[in-house]
Amino acid sequence: TRTYTLSLHDALPISMKICPTLASAAGLLGGYKVASTTGNRPLGGAVLGLAGFIAFKNWKRKAGVGRATFLTGVYLSAFGYSHSLAKKIGAWPAVYTVTGVTALLSLIVGRKRKQK
Numbered sequence: 001t002r003t004y005t006l007s008l009h010d011a012l013p014i015s016m017k018i019c020p021t022l023a024s025a026a027g028l029l030g031g032y033k034v035a036s037t038t039g040n041r042p043l044g045g046a047v048l049g050l051a052g053f054i055a056f057k058n059w060k061r062k063a064g065v066g067r068a069t070f071l072t073g074v075y076l077s078a079f080g081y082s083h084s085l086a087k088k089i090g091a092w093p094a095v096y097t098v099t100g101v102t103a104l105l106s107l108i109v110g111r112k113r114k115q116k
Helices: 013-017 020-038 041-063 065-089 091-109
Strands: none
Touching: 020 041, 020 065, 020 091, 041 065, 041 091, 065 091
C-alpha cells in the first residue's frame, strides 16, 4: 500500500502564473463579498486565505522571501484593520480602502528583484 500526500503547492500549480497584486485584491474584495453574501464568515476566510497564499507564492518568486513576508503581513493587517475602519466609514468603503493601500504597496514593494 502506498501513501500519497498532496500539498497545497502541488494542488495550485497555477499560483505561479497569477499577478500577486491581483490575487491580494481579489482576496480582500472576494473574501468580504463571499462572507457578506452567504453569511458564512469561514467561507469568506477561506477565499481570503487561498488568495493570500497565491499572492505570497508570487511575491516570493518576484521579490524574495523578505518582501513577500512583509506584504503578506500588510495583507493580513489590512483585513484586520478593515473591521475597525468599517465602523467609521462603512463596510464596503473600508474594504475598498484597505484593498487600495495593499495593492499600492504590492506594486511598489513587490516588484521584481534586480538581477546582479
